[in-house]
Amino acid sequence: MTTSTTPTMGALGRAGAAVSVASAVANLLGYLVPLLAARTMEAADVGAVASIMAILSIVAVPGLGLQIAIAVAVAKHGAVDRIGRLTTVVAALTVLPLLPLTPVLASALSLPWQAVPLTALIAGLVIVGFGRIGVLQGNLKFGGVAVGLALIGLARTGGIIIGLIAGMSLTNMLLLGVVIAALAIAPLLRLTAPSAPTPGLIRAVWAATSATLAFFLLSYADLIAARYLLTGQASGEYAVLSVLTKGAIWAPQMFAIVALPFFARNVRGSRLLAGGGVAAVGGILVVASVLFGPLALRLAGGPAYEHLAGYAPWFAAIGSVYALVLVLTNSQLASGATAPAAPLWVGFIAFVAGVLFVAPATITGIVSTALIVATLVLAATMVLMNRARAAAPAQPVPPQ
Numbered sequence: 001m002t003t004s005t006t007p008t009m010g011a012l013g014r015a016g017a018a019v020s021v022a023s024a025v026a027n028l029l030g031y032l033v034p035l036l037a038a039r040t041m042e043a044a045d046v047g048a049v050a051s052i053m054a055i056l057s058i059v060a061v062p063g064l065g066l067q068i069a070i071a072v073a074v075a076k077h078g079a080v081d082r083i084g085r086l087t088t089v090v091a092a093l094t095v096l097p098l099l100p101l102t103p104v105l106a107s108a109l110s111l112p113w114q115a116v117p118l119t120a121l122i123a124g125l126v127i128v129g130f131g132r133i134g135v136l137q138g139n140l141k142f143g144g145v146a147v148g149l150a151l152i153g154l155a156r157t158g159g160i161i162i163g164l165i166a167g168m169s170l171t172n173m174l175l176l177g178v179v180i181a182a183l184a185i186a187p188l189l190r191l192t193a194p195s196a197p198t199p200g201l202i203r204a205v206w207a208a209t210s211a212t213l214a215f216f217l218l219s220y221a222d223l224i225a226a227r228y229l230l231t232g233q234a235s236g237e238y239a240v241l242s243v244l245t246k247g248a249i250w251a252p253q254m255f256a257i258v259a260l261p262f263f264a265r266n267v268r269g270s271r272l273l274a275g276g277g278v279a280a281v282g283g284i285l286v287v288a289s290v291l292f293g294p295l296a297l298r299l300a301g302g303p304a305y306e307h308l309a310g311y312a313p314w315f316a317a318i319g320s321v322y323a324l325v326l327v328l329t330n331s332q333l334a335s336g337a338t339a340p341a342a343p344l345w346v347g348f349i350a351f352v353a354g355v356l357f358v359a360p361a362t363i364t365g366i367v368s369t370a371l372i373v374a375t376l377v378l379a380a381t382m383v384l385m386n387r388a389r390a391a392a393p394a395q396p397v398p399p400q
Contacts (some may be wrong), residue, residue, distance in 0.1 A: 015142030016254040022146035033157055036164040046332025049160065050169055051109040052119050056156060059123035059217060062094045063130030065209030068260065070131055070193075072204060072334045074138025075261035079196035087131035090205065095124040111170070118174035125181040126155050132188040138261050139193075145257060148188055155184035200336065207340060208333050214344035215329065218377070219249060219322050221351050222370040229361040233387025237308055238363055241302035241315045244289060248319025249367050251327070252281040256327040263334035271331050271385070278327050289316040312366045321374040328381045335385075343380035347373050 030053070038048045066087060073080045080086070098105075102116040133148040140206035158180040163173020222245075226238035259274035289296060293309030325344070332340035351373045 018146035019254040028152045029157045055119050060126045062215045063127035065210045067130040067134040069204040070134030070207040071080040071137035071200045072264040075264035079194040081198040083252045087128045091124040091127040095120045107299040114171045124179045125185045129185040129188045132191040135191045135193045151184045155181035211341035214341045224353045235383045240305045243300040245319035248285045248316045249322050252278040263331045276322050285318045289313045343377045347377035
């Protein structure tokens with residue numbers, strides 16, 4: 001990969017850095033929402049904002065699957081079949097079923113009825129934006145991917161953040177959120193790819209969405225279990241510790257994003273390099289959690305949580321294992337594997353059974369179950385990846 005038409009190692013390094021910064025910006029915008037809400041709203045209203053963000057995160061999951069499928073299609077074929085229609089249909093099929101549930105969700109979550117359709121509309125715009133980022137990713141335009149990720153973060157949270165600062169009502173901040181989301185997504189709508197029949201595209205979108213949803217459920221399952229099984233104080237402590245897990249999952253995200261089109265083209269060594277990079281970052285984070293656990297917990301939750309430092313390596317290790325699972329699952333999706341989400345769904349079921357019927361209802365019981373399940377899921381994913389990898393011969397990156 002040394003010709004002028006393909007990225008050099010230096011270019012890939014700069015691309016990874018740009019993607020990392022953009023991902024950090026998007027994540028920081030997400031973290032700002034609960035921080036601002038806690039400081040500007042009553043407790044009941046804070047819960048309403050948290051519910052809105054949860055709905056947004058869940059409903060937008062198909063957007064990530066769409067991004068992966070389009071990136072793979074563009075990387076393999078240089079084209080995607082009618083991207084505008086595809087992204088619109090996926091967004092509509094995701095958002096429209098939510099509308100009849102408006103009365104139920106509004107009542108169950110104590111939200112104004114307008115909040116549900118407005119949140120659904122923001123999620124639909126985010127899904128469309130994710131699909132267009134897939135075009136950039138498949139074409140190895142990682143600087144554009146970085147800008148796109150930052151725009152997605154702004155679309156998801158920009159209106160809510162401004163609304164919290166301005167003291168708006170929930171309905172008004174969501175109305176503003178729709179406007180800001182539309183403005184943030186607008187530049188991405190100009191991105192197109194050559195239109196041509198793309199075999200298996202719909203199946204690829206479904207497979208990527210299923211895998212992404214399973215990954216989100218599995219990686220959040222221990223936090224939900226802690227909320228259900230532990231006392232209020234212990235579940236709060238678990239929530240602070242889980243910040244280390246989430247940080248370890250998303251810190252090496254750039255490897256998954258940059259490597260995906262190379263996976264799609266079955267470039268020799270791409271899986272080893274991406275997996276090695278994720279493992280190296282994970283190892284560094286685990287060691288750092290051993291050496292600087294009290295500092296990490298002071299930053300995550302304050303001095304009151306420093307006594308939990310002994311748990312820090314466990315939580316960092318879980319996140320590091322899941323980061324490897326994520327990049328290897330992406331490898332399977334790019335290779336057209338038959339059931340790339342299977343280990344994730346099985347792992348989710350196994351974790352639920354383990355914490356409900358086997359492990360003690362303690363922080364140690366939940367985190368140890370999560371680590372065991374994560375390790376088994378990683379092992380199963382590696383087995384499936386090795387089987388799928390032999391399906392296509394390695395080839396060089398085609399010129400851009």
